[in-house]
Amino acid sequence: MDIGVLMLFQNHPNQPMDDYEMYKKELKVCEMAEPLGFDSLWAVEHHFTDYTLCPNPVEMLSYLAGKTEKIKLGTGAIIIPWHKDPLRVATDVAMLDNLSDRRVLLGIGRGIGRVEYDGFGVDMNDSREIFDESARMVLDMLETGKAKEHKGKHFQQAARDIRPAPMGPYLDRTFVTCQSPETAELIAKLGLGMMVFAISPWKSRAEDCRVYREAFREYQGREAPPVVANVFVMVDEDGDKARELANQYMTDYWISALRHYEMDGTHFEGVKGYEFYAKSAGVMRDRSSESMENLYVNNQIFGTPQDCIDQMNAIQDMAGPVTFNVSFSYAGLPYEAVHRQMQLFADTCLPVLQAAEPGAVAAKVA
Numbered sequence: 001m002d003i004g005v006l007m008l009f010q011n012h013p014n015q016p017m018d019d020y021e022m023y024k025k026e027l028k029v030c031e032m033a034e035p036l037g038f039d040s041l042w043a044v045e046h047h048f049t050d051y052t053l054c055p056n057p058v059e060m061l062s063y064l065a066g067k068t069e070k071i072k073l074g075t076g077a078i079i080i081p082w083h084k085d086p087l088r089v090a091t092d093v094a095m096l097d098n099l100s101d102r103r104v105l106l107g108i109g110r111g112i113g114r115v116e117y118d119g120f121g122v123d124m125n126d127s128r129e130i131f132d133e134s135a136r137m138v139l140d141m142l143e144t145g146k147a148k149e150h151k152g153k154h155f156q157q158a159a160r161d162i163r164p165a166p167m168g169p170y171l172d173r174t175f176v177t178c179q180s181p182e183t184a185e186l187i188a189k190l191g192l193g194m195m196v197f198a199i200s201p202w203k204s205r206a207e208d209c210r211v212y213r214e215a216f217r218e219y220q221g222r223e224a225p226p227v228v229a230n231v232f233v234m235v236d237e238d239g240d241k242a243r244e245l246a247n248q249y250m251t252d253y254w255i256s257a258l259r260h261y262e263m264d265g266t267h268f269e270g271v272k273g274y275e276f277y278a279k280s281a282g283v284m285r286d287r288s289s290e291s292m293e294n295l296y297v298n299n300q301i302f303g304t305p306q307d308c309i310d311q312m313n314a315i316q317d318m319a320g321p322v323t324f325n326v327s328f329s330y331a332g333l334p335y336e337a338v339h340r341q342m343q344l345f346a347d348t349c350l351p352v353l354q355a356a357e358p359g360a361v362a363a364k365v366a
Contacts, residue, residue, distance in 0.1 A: 001358050003350055004040030004325040005033045005342075006076055006230050009054040014252060014332025019053055029329050029338055030064055034071040036346035039354070040105060041068070042076035042325055047116050051260035058092045065100035073100055076230070076325065077107035077177050077195065080138070081130040082120045086155055087162075089134070090141035094166040102167045106142075107195055107228075108135055109177035112268075112277055113261050128273035130154050139174065139190075142166045175228050180276040181211045188215035188224065195228040198299040199257075200280070205229075206318040213320060226321040226358035231312075233326045234302040235341045235349070245337070246302035252331040254296040258284075301326070305348035305365045312353065313361050321359030 007030055011022045033041045041064060043057035054060055061073040073096070083089050097104040110131045111117070117124045133152050141147050145165045150157040175193035178184050179200070187194045194212050196205050209227050216224035232250055236242035258264060264285050268278035284292055301308050316322055326345070329338045348365050356362040 001353050001356050002039040002323040005038050006042045006325040006327045008052045010052050011050045012332035034068045040072035042074035044076050045079050072103045074105035075107045077109040079111035080134045081127045086134045086137040087147050090138045097167045098164045106174040125272045142170045184208045184212035185215045189219050191220050193225050197230045202318050209319045226323050229322040230325045232300040235345050239304040242302050249331040249333045250297045251293045
């Protein structure tokens with residue numbers, strides 16, 4: 001089972017500092033991943049707020065490609081509708097793949113942040129159409145090495161070669177973010193991998209995974225690859241301490257995400273392609289903030305090393321074969337604690353998880 005590290009680059013008020021200082025500290029965490037034995041390193045894309053400060057994951061990973069030798073480098077994810085030129089996305093990915101000796105894992109998504117859509121002047125009502133048209137163009141460019149002449153609703157493209165040439169194939173290392181059964185089926189039709197975030201309960205995520213696997217089998221005639229599950233981790237030899245820290249910092253992260261995405265807002269209502277989010281926002285407004293915070297924390301991974309393994313086994317028991325990307329640095333958790341828990345996880349949990357096949361029960365911590 002592959003285990004990656006998902007980096008957020010969050011500048012949280014729990015640990016006030018300027019953006020430059022935060023970047024230096026986050027980059028030190030990034031540079032720990034390969035020596036500790038993690039399989040991949042992922043960078044998100046977000047803009048304009050303290051929530052996360054990584055506006056260009058390809059550029060970030062290009063820097064990290066020069067600092068590493070073999071760890072895979074994932075975009076978690078490029079938000080396609082915010083990029084008004086599919087050719088630029090494809091050429092940037094191709095260049096990163098060449099620079100890194102074909103280590104790219106391509107994550108793409110549609111995004112839900114109104115602050116970001118408005119900032120880029122893109123109508124959220126058009127996001128699904130833009131994603132569908134642009135993503136197909138990007139993937140075709142990467143697979144064929146050519147931008148075909150295209151005259152679509154949202155994009156016009158002249159025929160051109162992609163240089164440096166892409167290092168395909170990409171279909172088996174491309175993942176689409178998913179938060180609803182409808183998206184899960186679309187991903188399966190495209191024959192791509194699926195990536196989920198532990199926002200809603202794993203029972204809901206497990207249903208998305210089931211829909212994806214059944215649809216993938218129907219449309220592709222083979223079994224789907226393991227789903228990539230992104231989770232937050234708080235691990236300590238003292239389980240009570242880990243729980244206390246999880247309640248504090250995972251809750252604070254959730255509050256920052258709620259604020260950035262306006263997850264409980266009414267603005268999703270009537271927006272085409274965001275019906276699932278409008279429904280979810282209504283549920284959040286009906287529940288207390290404390291109830292939602294507890295729900296979010298309980299979707300993550302925390303406790304002793306063995307607690308973490310047991311919780312990850314439980315997720316696979318519900319959702320089927322998955323690989324995990326884990327986040328250690330979030331919500332201003334002091335960096336000494338970030339380094340300490342990352343080291344502990346690598347020493348105790350990582351060997352056990354990597355020895356297990358996706359979907360199989362990981363053994364006890366030694």
